[in-house]
Every structure is written in structure tokens, then in C-alpha cells.
Amino acid sequence: MGIPGLLPQLKTIQKQVTLKKYMHQTLAIDGYGWLHRASCACAFELVMDKPTNKYLQFFIRRLQLLKRMNIKPYIVFDGGSLFVKSQTETRRKKKRLENKIIAKKLWLAGDRYNAMEYFQKSVDVTPEMAKCIIDYCKTHSILYIVAPFEADPQMVYLEKMGLIQGIISEDSDLLVFGCKTLITKLNDQGEALEISKDDFSALPKNFPLGELTEQQFRNLVCLAGCDYTSGIWKVGVITAMKIVKQYSEMDDILTQIKQTEKFRLSKTFRKEVEFANYAFQYQRVFCPVANRITTLNNIPGPLINSHAEKIKIMGCIGSVVEKGSGIRKGVIDTKNIDHKVHEMIAKGELNPMDMTSILLNREKKIRTRNLYKLDLPVGEFDSLNNKAKQLPVDAHHIMFKRDGSFGNKSASSFFLNSSTTVTDVVPYIV
């Protein structure tokens, strides 16, 4: 993740801090980062589809830590995936599946200890887990938002808008997106390292990041390798810095590299760089003030004059739901975007992956399914209450399906008026 080898080069400007420094401030939190760390503790349960509250407990502990310091958290979750990263994601998914098979094999063979290692490698952090945290945030008045796509640009946008004063994350990509105050390596004692963009000018001569323009910085990470480019073989951040200082334009860099026999360029590299520049600068974010979808930075007018260019950009910054048709595509004109749908995604009501289905809390979903499996009598199921309603509604309502059709009576009347048991219906918590 992020830029390999970038953080070590910033060692000299990393400030050892405690959370006390941010007292009375609002800090953005990379929700996925915390979810991922927390999921190690309950990898078995997550992979085997068993209920667990351990990852929520991890959040609760950390949120209490912030509360003691009088810090207001603003949790930011990742949303949908970008088309440009689809190949990386299918590769990871395949790897997770392989690890899952190994984990189950080891577990069945009785090698519990080694099985855990592979269970942890096969955990899949899902939006449903995020929803579990979101439900906690709602009942405890904690700020949160689900980004339309990646959390990184969303957090930087909140910083630009002055809604937060710093970002808690382990991802060095944030600096490329333009983050001003990055807080990394936060531990349970409230100690962390702070990296400020303002301190770039104080970096040593061999890595003068302060002398680079934002565009040169983006070129640097593209050469060294980032989330959107595979980089160039034998080029790390130091070599990339030398190259960028010598030729500031990417076109010059590429023609120069092609002439030398020193480095080998992949066929797709030029395209990767182009895509990366779009993703870093113009990715879709949600503005919680205006309640509308926007972009991290404004897309320059001349860039989107041609239709072909338009299509290309949309794959990099994320496609949105069109107003009226409800179809997901690369809408340019903000007037034609269904902002209401995207507001529901931002609030965690709709699944950010498909942008249509209701986002369910993982633990509630599993509890309900377990009720179904347990073959409980009607009376006990009734205690969960409730009236079934048309989509979308808030949590705690139940929809149920029988003979392939949705019922819309109250659950109690449905069960009391028939001899149905829970095994006959498929309950959904909506």
C-alpha cells in the first residue's frame, strides 16, 4: 500500500507526538485501516461467517482514547472500487481465496496455530463490517462518512474544507493527494508520528521534496510505484527524485528513459501514469456540507471537451448514478447526477459497491440468519418486533420473503395468522 520507501525518507521531519497535541480538534480517521487491524483478532470468525464483536470493540477502545483527549473523530470509510484498480483487486481476491483454502485445510488437520496465519491472510473486510461501526457511530453521535470511492481523497477533501485538522492513517498516498497533516503509527498509548507538508522544505539535500511542484511529486511516485502504477524496475523513491529533478516534464522523462538501456519501460506505463494523475487530482468525493457529489479538485474545462477523454477520466475518478435513468455511468454535468442516491451511500444506507442494495450490518445479518437456522418458534421471533416497510427504511425493521415474494405485513401478524415457523421464511433486516 502507498508508496514503498517514502515514509523512511521523511524520517527527519517525522515528529513524535501524543494525541494531547490535537485537543479540541477534529481528526479524520481511516476507517478501513482500523477495520483491517482489528480484523486480525477475529480472522477466524470473519472468514467462517460467524458472529463477532471484536472489531467493534477495537473501535470503541480507540474512540474512547480520543474522547479522553477531547478529540472529535470523523470516521471515513472506503466506498466503491475504481475501474482503474479492478485488475489489482481481482488478483488480491484470488490470493485471499487461495489462503482461505489453505487455512481450512490446516484447521481440519488440527494445526490450529498455523491455520490462524492463513485465516488472517484471507480476511475480506466488507462494507457490512463498516455498517456495524456506523450503527455504533449513529447511537453515539460520532461523525462518519462513506466515501463514494477511496477514503484518501475524501479525507483530504474534508481537510481542504476545514472540517478536520488532521488525518489518522498509515497510508503515504495521502501526501500525494495533498494532505497537510498526516498522523501515522498511532498506538494504544496515544503516541504517534506526525508528518506535516509544511516541513517538506526542511528535508535533506538527497530528498528535497519541498522543491518539487505537486505535479513533480505525482511523477515521482508514478516512477517509484504507487497504487495506480507498477513503477519502473530498479527505480525507488531516491532514483525517482533524481530523475524528476533532472527532467520535470513526464514526457521528457519517458523519452529519455526509452533511449537509455538502463531501465525497461512496460508497454502500459504511459497510460498508467495518465490514469494515476486523474485519480490523484480529480477523484470523486462527497461534500457533507452541500450534500452533493463533487471532485477533490475541479476538473479543468479543456480536459473534458472530447468524448473519448471524458470516458477515460470517468474510469479513473469513478462513475456515478445518473438522475432519472438510475444507470451507473460517467456523468460529467453535476446537474445530471442523482445526488440523493449518493447521499444515502455517504450515510451508509446504500451499499457503495453496487449503489442499489441496502447496506446491512454484518452482525445483525448473521444473527437473523442464525435465528432462521435455529428453527425458533413464532413467539420468540416475534420479540424482534416489527412492521415490514418498503425500501429503504432505517435499521431494525424486518422484511421477509415467502414463496419468492416479499411480504409487507407486520412480522407479528404474519406469524400469528399462520402456522409458519421461521424456517419457512427468509428474514431480512433492513
Added chain:
DNA sequence: TTTTAGTGATACAT
């Protein structure tokens, strides 16, 4: 020396 890429150990929890 400097820089890059690969390897192995390692993981959570009150």
C-alpha cells in the same frame, strides 16, 4: 557507500 528487491518472522485480545 548507496539503493533496491527479496526473505522470514510476525501477528489479536483487558
Added chain:
DNA sequence: TCTCGTCACTAAAA
């Protein structure tokens, strides 16, 4: 039907 590992150490190349 559904989203990210990392650190310290070492060999090897420049």
C-alpha cells in the same frame, strides 16, 4: 454478491 500488511534484515548491484 462484497476492499489495502509490515518491519527488520540481507544480498546484490551500481
